[in-house]
Amino acid sequence: MKYFLSLLSVIFLGFSAHSRQNQNLEELSETESIKINQIGFYPGQPKMAVIPEDAGSDNFLVLEKETQKVAYTGSLSESRSVAYSDKKTRIADFSAFNEEGEYVVAIPGYGKSFPFKVEEGNFKELGKATIKAFYYQRVSTELPEEFAGNWARPAGHPDDKVRIHASAQSDQRPEGTIISAPFGWYDAGDYNKYIVNSGITVGTLLSLYEDFPDYFAAQNLNIPESGNDVPDLLDELMWNLRWMVNMQDPNDGGVYHKLTTADFEGMVMPHLATNQRYVVAKGTAATLDFAAVMAQASRVYQEFHPESAKTYLDAAEKAWKWAEENPDILYTQNELNKLHQPKINTGAYGDRSVADERIWAAAELYITTKNPAYLEEITAPKEGFQLPNWGNVSWVGYYSLLRHQDKLQAIPTALTQQIQSALMQQADDYITGMENTSHHTVMGQTEKDFNWGSNSNAANQGIALIQAYMLSSEKKYLEGAFSNLDYILGRNATGYSFVTGFGDKSPQYPHHRPSEAEPEKDPVPGFLVGGPNSGQQDKCNYPSNIPDESYVDETCSYASNEIAINWNAPMAYLVNALEAIHLD
Ligand code: 9MR
Ligand code: 9MR
Numbered sequence: 001m002k003y004f005l006s007l008l009s010v011i012f013l014g015f016s017a018h019s020r021q022n023q024n025l026e027e028l029s030e031t032e033s034i035k036i037n038q039i040g041f042y043p044g045q046p047k048m049a050v051i052p053e054d055a056g057s058d059n060f061l062v063l064e065k066e067t068q069k070v071a072y073t074g075s076l077s078e079s080r081s082v083a084y085s086d087k088k089t090r091i092a093d094f095s096a097f098n099e100e101g102e103y104v105v106a107i108p109g110y111g112k113s114f115p116f117k118v119e120e121g122n123f124k125e126l127g128k129a130t131i132k133a134f135y136y137q138r139v140s141t142e143l144p145e146e147f148a149g150n151w152a153r154p155a156g157h158p159d160d161k162v163r164i165h166a167s168a169q170s171d172q173r174p175e176g177t178i179i180s181a182p183f184g185w186y187d188a189g190d191y192n193k194y195i196v197n198s199g200i201t202v203g204t205l206l207s208l209y210e211d212f213p214d215y216f217a218a219q220n221l222n223i224p225e226s227g228n229d230v231p232d233l234l235d236e237l238m239w240n241l242r243w244m245v246n247m248q249d250p251n252d253g254g255v256y257h258k259l260t261t262a263d264f265e266g267m268v269m270p271h272l273a274t275n276q277r278y279v280v281a282k283g284t285a286a287t288l289d290f291a292a293v294m295a296q297a298s299r300v301y302q303e304f305h306p307e308s309a310k311t312y313l314d315a316a317e318k319a320w321k322w323a324e325e326n327p328d329i330l331y332t333q334n335e336l337n338k339l340h341q342p343k344i345n346t347g348a349y350g351d352r353s354v355a356d357e358r359i360w361a362a363a364e365l366y367i368t369t370k371n372p373a374y375l376e377e378i379t380a381p382k383e384g385f386q387l388p389n390w391g392n393v394s395w396v397g398y399y400s401l402l403r404h405q406d407k408l409q410a411i412p413t414a415l416t417q418q419i420q421s422a423l424m425q426q427a428d429d430y431i432t433g434m435e436n437t438s439h440h441t442v443m444g445q446t447e448k449d450f451n452w453g454s455n456s457n458a459a460n461q462g463i464a465l466i467q468a469y470m471l472s473s474e475k476k477y478l479e480g481a482f483s484n485l486d487y488i489l490g491r492n493a494t495g496y497s498f499v500t501g502f503g504d505k506s507p508q509y510p511h512h513r514p515s516e517a518e519p520e521k522d523p524v525p526g527f528l529v530g531g532p533n534s535g536q537q538d539k540c541n542y543p544s545n546i547p548d549e550s551y552v553d554e555t556c557s558y559a560s561n562e563i564a565i566n567w568n569a570p571m572a573y574l575v576n577a578l579e580a581i582h583l584d
Contacts, residue, residue: 156270184243199289
């Protein structure tokens with residue numbers, strides 16, 4: 001009897017413990033402090049969530065979203081931290097769990113994460129949206145509902161009566177001359193068009209196409225050109241190339257630095273922003289970036305638009321020539337403003353060195369023309385790997401050389417080897433350094449990662465790792481790239497998924513005029529915001545001064561919450577490349 005009773009009580013206790021656990025799990029509420037990629041994972045991909053050290057448990061569970069059934073259990077890692085923050089984290093690693101479905105991560109007694117999916121094809125829609133975002137930035141055209149849905153809008157900025165600014169005058173085109181330079185994409189949250197920033201943006205996207213042409217042959221973006229014989233990505237890029245071509249002075253080959261109003265416009269829709277637009281000063285950085293892009297475009301479009309391909313190559317060679325004759329004309333907005341009226345107060349994109357632009361332009365011209373004169377201009381990467389950004393583009397050119405090396409017989413092996421070893425060295429450092437980050441990502445190994453547009457650093461690090469993967473076929477590099485995709489989509493110190501319209505906690509108030517001007521609508525989707533920026537130059541009300549938390553989802557914050565084409569391009573590269581490689 002005694003035995004029977006104790007057996008009964010064991011059964012009873014066991015039963016109630018079980019139902020208590022289930023009941024407890026159901027009662028757990030969703031918490032933003034469990035940081036996870038809010039879109040999810042491919043089955044075979046590493047899968048992690050990040051939990052605050054003080055969450056009060058050593059274990060975690062993966063629950064099926066609908067049934068709340070336990071699908072996986074694991075224990076949390078030792079606690080970890082980074083040098084620039086005293087917050088400590090623990091990792092829930094469920095990489096071994098590969099069942100397709102929709103789940104949450106739960107910490108008993110603490111809470112549940114946002115839901116996420118384990119699924120093939122998980123990033124397909126995001127991949128498309130990051131490129132469709134460029135369509136939403138189109139200048140000089142209406143966006144009809146058929147293509148733009150909820151974000152349809154009237155045409156803005158015809159840009160057919162642009163004035164030559166005093167800083168840009170020449171004998172053939174004196175100050176006040178009217179030129180036409182329509183089309184292109186708005187740079188960012190503002191409505192101006194800047195050649196330097198268009199340069200790296202178009203270069204990154206053309207490289208994405210060159211790396212994965214088959215994937216893009218099949219991608220449908222639902223833009224007006226969809227259904228013609230040209231991949232949609234290339235149709236979209238042509239919208240900007242059509243503008244860029246007209247930024248070259250046909251008389252001498254020099255390229256204007258930007259097309260802009262004198263001051264930033266108000267937070268209104270494009271068609272209501274009607275102040276006079278100017279082209280300002282020609283410069284060497286703009287001209288070399290232009291040469292690089294046109295040279296690359298000329299080989300990419302050869303198959304689809306041979307006429308345009310020829311125009312692009314002529315434009316590239318003319319630009320190169322101008323830059324040879326004018327090797328050091330830097331864009332110094334403050335200096336120019338002392339000399340000319342009206343003063344120009346929009347984005348400067350002023351670069352103090354054009355050595356990297358020269359390498360990039362020479363590389364693209366060499367690949368397209370095979371003319372050895374360009375090869376002579378390509379120097380080795382003396383300073384090792386340099387993460388690309390608008391002011392540092394040499395590695396955009398080096399990637400191209402690696403991509404095409406098999407077809408470049410005259411290129412010295414020593415040069416390609418130096419490029420390759422600098423890249424692999426950096427890739428290895430990124431992978432090793434992941435162990436020392438609080439969120440187990442490549443991003444955030446140094447405080448310097450968190451500058452203006454930091455999210456584009458995460459994306460560009462991902463591109464470097466994808467290049468390393470394509471050279472070596474070593475999976476660890478791909479996993480490093482995935483870690484930064486996870487970072488961008490929520491596994492970061494802020495808990496935001498940084499792409500508008502994607503994830504449960506994504507930016508609602510980006511610094512983006514069309515989104516701000518129609519606050520009743522969701523923000524225009526598919527845009528990567530700048531991200532944590534310890535500089536906090538906009539002086540908005542940030543929740544924290546810790547570098548990796550210096551982000552605020554407010555329109556005010558152009559230094560952490562603006563969107564920009566040069567940030568969306570590497571984001572588009574990262575997510576589409578991972579999807580393309582995965583499909584292979
Ligand atoms: O809207 C502008 C944004 O696109 C720029 O990145 C930023 C920095 O140059 O400037 C923003 O414009 C602000 C201006 O600099 C100061 N007055 C308020 C403007 C709108 O927030
Ligand atoms: O991305 C640019 C960043 O590196 C600079 O520090 C910053 C201030 O000059 O400007 C950023 O670019 C902005 C440009 O000047 C105007 N359009 C919006 C861009 C993104 O904020």
